[in-house]
Amino acid sequence: MNILVINCGSSSLKFQLIDAQSEKLIAKGLCERIGIDGSQMTYTPDGGEKLKTVTPMADHTAAIKLVLDALTDEKTGVVKSLDEIGAVGHRIVHGGENFASSTLITEEVIRAIEECNDLAPLHNPANLIGIRACQELMDGTPMVAVFDTAFHQTMPEEAYLYGIPYHYYEDYKVRRYGFHGTSHSYVSHQAAKILGRAYEDLKIIVCHLGNGASVSAVKNGKCVDTSMGLTPLEGLIMGTRSGDLDPAIIEFLCNKEGKDVHEMLNILNKESGVLGLSGGFSSDFRDLEEAFDAGKENAVRTMKTFSYRVAKYIGAYTAAMNGVDAICFTAGLGENSSFVRNMICSYLKYLGITLDQEANSKRGEDMVISTEDSRTKVLVIPTNEELAIARETYALVK
Numbered sequence: 001m002n003i004l005v006i007n008c009g010s011s012s013l014k015f016q017l018i019d020a021q022s023e024k025l026i027a028k029g030l031c032e033r034i035g036i037d038g039s040q041m042t043y044t045p046d047g048g049e050k051l052k053t054v055t056p057m058a059d060h061t062a063a064i065k066l067v068l069d070a071l072t073d074e075k076t077g078v079v080k081s082l083d084e085i086g087a088v089g090h091r092i093v094h095g096g097e098n099f100a101s102s103t104l105i106t107e108e109v110i111r112a113i114e115e116c117n118d119l120a121p122l123h124n125p126a127n128l129i130g131i132r133a134c135q136e137l138m139d140g141t142p143m144v145a146v147f148d149t150a151f152h153q154t155m156p157e158e159a160y161l162y163g164i165p166y167h168y169y170e171d172y173k174v175r176r177y178g179f180h181g182t183s184h185s186y187v188s189h190q191a192a193k194i195l196g197r198a199y200e201d202l203k204i205i206v207c208h209l210g211n212g213a214s215v216s217a218v219k220n221g222k223c224v225d226t227s228m229g230l231t232p233l234e235g236l237i238m239g240t241r242s243g244d245l246d247p248a249i250i251e252f253l254c255n256k257e258g259k260d261v262h263e264m265l266n267i268l269n270k271e272s273g274v275l276g277l278s279g280g281f282s283s284d285f286r287d288l289e290e291a292f293d294a295g296k297e298n299a300v301r302t303m304k305t306f307s308y309r310v311a312k313y314i315g316a317y318t319a320a321m322n323g324v325d326a327i328c329f330t331a332g333l334g335e336n337s338s339f340v341r342n343m344i345c346s347y348l349k350y351l352g353i354t355l356d357q358e359a360n361s362k363r364g365e366d367m368v369i370s371t372e373d374s375r376t377k378v379l380v381i382p383t384n385e386e387l388a389i390a391r392e393t394y395a396l397v398k
């Protein structure tokens, strides 16, 4: 069965068509600037050339129509008709406490996703637009919602509660939810497979280090803690997000700078992280690594502060699980930067970790990068959120 995976943003839409049985990618693409001037779609059938179409897309329905036309196009398409698409899997950012697993989309499910809109005001409404657009164009095709938050719903109370009046949790559901759940789930399962061990027997820490970054602790097959919180702002220092900070800093800086809370949160989301720490130099670790090598002071302090924060979380999660068997690195930075992996692991000698530098220098494949005798295993596992969404979707519709 072919599964269409849709990841809908406010003005963009990523898609992949995946054969669920063979898990082979059939085609993929991206619609950008939906509803704004200069809309364009890139579409790549597997093994074929990337095709670019610049054409107005008034809304997400128009974008999805273009995607479906491309997939069924006589010359460059990959299926004869939409009947060959058995189901659609939608990535949904926030499922709140309503969803601890993926689910078939019904009107009731849509209402429950809408209830979570104020927890993810930028993402959930866009995800819902994607669902509605697919329903309009693919009437009768089963759709599945796969939530970024679902994997973390197994966290115990002591991990998800904040130290604030309890009625804020009761009244408004203010608690830690965590994100990147599809990636944490995929990578931790994959780690067990690579190590040839039962998932339920392992203590795994997953470091998803991309432009957005989070760490999770997976004990005996269940997520027991994760670094992102009510929103994706908490936790690690990220590309442009601050991660953890003393909440009193917000009022302090608002007073100093004559800004309101909304403006300050915008700075914490978009102008902070490694971009802010490096004095506005770059949010991209490739630039930062180059500047680090050249001895630039701003890059040195940024890389050190970033890596230290990751190492600190690994320490905390080792304590939370009373040990750790494997530490996994994934996402843009985690998968590609041997330099950052080395820097983080330099704090982890107490876990008996030694890296195999030859393995650590390779790229693009699942790999154990610790030495044979390393007490704790370290792995690099390229994440594949789309495949994970396709698997979840297939499991519910087959």
Ligand code: AMP
Pocket (backbone or CB within 6 Å): 209, 210, 211, 212, 239, 283, 284, 285, 286, 289, 331, 332, 333, 334, 336, 337
């Ligand atoms: P993601 O959000 O997972 O797509 O990750 C994107 C981030 O990964 C980029 O902003 C870079 O900082 C980082 N990245 C990607 N490739 C490399 C690389 N070869 N070396 C270092 N960092 C990289």
